[in-house]
Amino acid sequence: MGLTEVFEKARAEGRAVSVGCMPAGFPTVDGSIAAMVAMAEAGIDAIEVELPYSDPVMDGPVIQRASEIALAGGVRTKDTLRAIEAVAGTGVPVVLMTYWNPIERYGVDAFARDLAAAGGTGLITPDLIPDEAHEWLAASDAHQLDRTFLVSPSSTDERLAMTVAHCRGFVYATAVMGVTGARDQTSVAAPALVSRVRAATDLPVGVGLGVRDGAQAAEVGSFADGVIVGSALVRCVLEAPDEAAGLASLRALSADLARGVRAVTR
Amino acid sequence: MNASAAGLLPDVSGHFGRYGGRFVPEALIAALDQLDAAYRHATADEAFQAEFGRLLRDYAGLPSLLYRADRFSAAAGARIFLKREDLNHTGAHKVRNVLGQALLTKRMGKKRVIAETGAGQHGVATATAAALMDLECVVYMGEVDTERQALNVARMRMLGATVVPVRTGSRTLKDAINEALRDWVSTVDDTHYLLGTAAGPHPFPGMVRDFVRGIGVEARQQILDQTGALPDAVAACVGGGSNAIGIFHAFVGDEGVRLYGFEGGGEGVSTDRHSARFSGGSPGVLHGARTYVLQDEDGQTIESYSISAGLDYPSVGPEHAWLHDTGRATYLPVTDAEAMDAFQLLCRTEGIIPAIESAHGLGGALAVAPTLAEELGREPTIIVNLSGRGDKDVETAGSYFRILG
Numbered sequence: 001m002g003l004t005e006v007f008e009k010a011r012a013e014g015r016a017v018s019v020g021c022m023p024a025g026f027p028t029v030d031g032s033i034a035a036m037v038a039m040a041e042a043g044i045d046a047i048e049v050e051l052p053y054s055d056p057v058m059d060g061p062v063i064q065r066a067s068e069i070a071l072a073g074g075v076r077t078k079d080t081l082r083a084i085e086a087v088a089g090t091g092v093p094v095v096l097m098t099y100w101n102p103i104e105r106y107g108v109d110a111f112a113r114d115l116a117a118a119g120g121t122g123l124i125t126p127d128l129i130p131d132e133a134h135e136w137l138a139a140s141d142a143h144q145l146d147r148t149f150l151v152s153p154s155s156t157d158e159r160l161a162m163t164v165a166h167c168r169g170f171v172y173a174t175a176v177m178g179v180t181g182a183r184d185q186t187s188v189a190a191p192a193l194v195s196r197v198r199a200a201t202d203l204p205v206g207v208g209l210g211v212r213d214g215a216q217a218a219e220v221g222s223f224a225d226g227v228i229v230g231s232a233l234v235r236c237v238l239e240a241p242d243e244a245a246g247l248a249s250l251r252a253l254s255a256d257l258a259r260g261v262r263a264v265t266r
Numbered sequence: 267m268n269a270s271a272a273g274l275l276p277d278v279s280g281h282f283g284r285y286g287g288r289f290v291p292e293a294l295i296a297a298l299d300q301l302d303a304a305y306r307h308a309t310a311d312e313a314f315q316a317e318f319g320r321l322l323r324d325y326a327g328l329p330s331l332l333y334r335a336d337r338f339s340a341a342a343g344a345r346i347f348l349k350r351e352d353l354n355h356t357g358a359h360k361v362r363n364v365l366g367q368a369l370l371t372k373r374m375g376k377k378r379v380i381a382e383t384g385a386g387q388h389g390v391a392t393a394t395a396a397a398l399m400d401l402e403c404v405v406y407m408g409e410v411d412t413e414r415q416a417l418n419v420a421r422m423r424m425l426g427a428t429v430v431p432v433r434t435g436s437r438t439l440k441d442a443i444n445e446a447l448r449d450w451v452s453t454v455d456d457t458h459y460l461l462g463t464a465a466g467p468h469p470f471p472g473m474v475r476d477f478v479r480g481i482g483v484e485a486r487q488q489i490l491d492q493t494g495a496l497p498d499a500v501a502a503c504v505g506g507g508s509n510a511i512g513i514f515h516a517f518v519g520d521e522g523v524r525l526y527g528f529e530g531g532g533e534g535v536s537t538d539r540h541s542a543r544f545s546g547g548s549p550g551v552l553h554g555a556r557t558y559v560l561q562d563e564d565g566q567t568i569e570s571y572s573i574s575a576g577l578d579y580p581s582v583g584p585e586h587a588w589l590h591d592t593g594r595a596t597y598l599p600v601t602d603a604e605a606m607d608a609f610q611l612l613c614r615t616e617g618i619i620p621a622i623e624s625a626h627g628l629g630g631a632l633a634v635a636p637t638l639a640e641e642l643g644r645e646p647t648i649i650v651n652l653s654g655r656g657d658k659d660v661e662t663a664g665s666y667f668r669i670l671g
Binding site: 056058071101103106126149154 | 434
């Protein structure tokens with residue numbers, strides 16, 4: 001099932017989609033595949049794979065650490081594509097979140113081609129704004145990939161309209177002014193941002209940055225179409241004494257998040 | 267006159283040809299737009315320019331001298347003039363940039379500045395400007411650097427700044443910039459990121475260049491006054507590139523003046539221990555701009571190395587990438603050994619202890635002087651930007667020359 005179909009199905013059910021993130025190659029390539037498959041099996045609707053990068057300026061300490069571990073383990077761009085292919089092969093939609101330089105280095109069109117071949121639905125680009133994205137706009141059109149740019153509480157109405165006009169698939173609303181990482185409270189700015197996005201587009205709106213459990217997922221799911229959870233899931237693996245314990249903890253949190261988005265109907 | 271000399275670059279979206287731009291999270295765009303607008307207004311505001319000029323003159327001690335270094339020249343086989351930015355308050359050209367940006371911070375009504383620092387020079391300069399203008403100051407510094415530059419950490423704290431050791435990644439300058447960007451994403455409403463070099467996302471490269479371009483404007487007039495002619499070459503070290511663009515910019519339109527940027531060659535470009543983005547890197551995106559970066563085949567940043575902390579950086583300002591590709595400036599690596607030879611030569615011939623960064627400019631001038639002399643059929647005249655003084659490097663140099671204890 002594609003990501004768009006997942007959003008449509010959830011919308012028909014009156015609930016939000018849960019999106020779970022994991023860096024490819026963390027703790028190993030196979031380990032990350034197992035983790036993402038476990039998340040999907042436990043009820044997460046869609047997977048956001050993060051391509052590990054040496055300088056992840058939008059990420060907080062948890063995802064930074066996981067990316068460092070992946071890179072120290074020798075993960076390559078091709079391994080990320082392999083992970084996407086393996087996870088997408090189980091039937092769950094997989095979108096890739098990546099900083100821009102690795103894509104530019106790979107070759108934007110070549111990467112789009114290989115991502116499409118691996119079954120990825122598109123890219124979330126935290127440090128690529130539409131203003132700089134000419135090559136990606138062309139490549140994503142050529143290979144029929146979704147493109148998710150970020151909008152922020154600080155985006156002006158003009159920029160927000162321009163940004164969502166360049167999105168396809170869904171829009172990523174950053175709920176707080178800050179980097180990734182679980183927080184005790186989700187942002188008060190998020191509902192306002194989501195309604196601003198809705199005024200500008202019919203695309204589904206995913207909200208990320210700060211969600212750590214089912215209760216928060218329910219809260220965010222009450223006003224957003226997608227609840228994006230990263231650091232809290234990564235921490236399950238990062239802090240586990242061994243792989244089995246990590247997977248067990250990951251399944252438990254994934255199930256909690258899946259229940260969370262179903263706890264509120266809209 | 268080409269586009270840069272005519273003041274046309276960067277373009278309105280911050281590009282120098284294919285370089286520059288804004289590769290940053292959307293959350294920062296509003297702040298970058300605000301900064302761009304504030305800077306444009308300030309540029310046109312005579313009161314701002316007068317205040318900036320007054321601070322440069324009365325507080326920082328500018329214009330800096332242009333000094334004909336006769337004994338060093340004799341050894342170089344070239345007539346060498348030194349632009350004495352080492353004599354500025356805080357000991358380097360960087361004071362020009364921090365005063366300009368701190369004034370802008372006040373103008374934008376922001377109360378807090380953050381900065382990254384490698385060796386600590388930009389951190390000290392920022393802490394200085396923050397003290398002068400009553401701004402809260404937080405400086406991010408790689409943990410490795412806080413250990414090897416403990417004196418500068420103490421200086422920043424004396425000036426009232428908070429120094430935050432950065433423990434992620436390679437724990438050096440590159441990671442300090444990452445951490446400063448992360449801070450800024452969260453605090454952009456009341457905080458200005460006082461970036462230390464002519465790099466990063468638009469408007470920083472063009473704005474920082476304009477704050478430091480007085481180096482070249484002064485030097486151009488001074489050399490005309492002293493020799494009645496333009497120099498054959500202008501040379502500077504290139505880390506992020508602010509001292510180099512600062513002295514180059516006024517000469518870009520002077521076609522007969524060769525521009526040389528000298529990068530940290532470390533242990534040699536053929537080794538994996540250098541900071542030579544032009545000879546050993548390739549075009550890519552890092553820290554908000556498209557430029558030349560040290561990267562592997564997957565686009566992961568490769569850690570740089572140089573004996574000079576100020577040159578030890580895997581990226582470079584985008585205007586240099588453009589000057590490189592257009593052929594207007596030439597960028598060459600200078601190894602640790604070449605730089606330290608030049609360091610010692612300047613100490614012994616002129617009684618001036620240069621910053622090790624600036625010693626790369628001197629070493630490069632020594633290296634190109636013979637070729638230039640042959641090409642011109644006479645002794646060449648070269649201005650070297652002595653961008654900083656060597657007090658901060660006494661321990662590194664003392665250990666290199668084995669003269670400590």
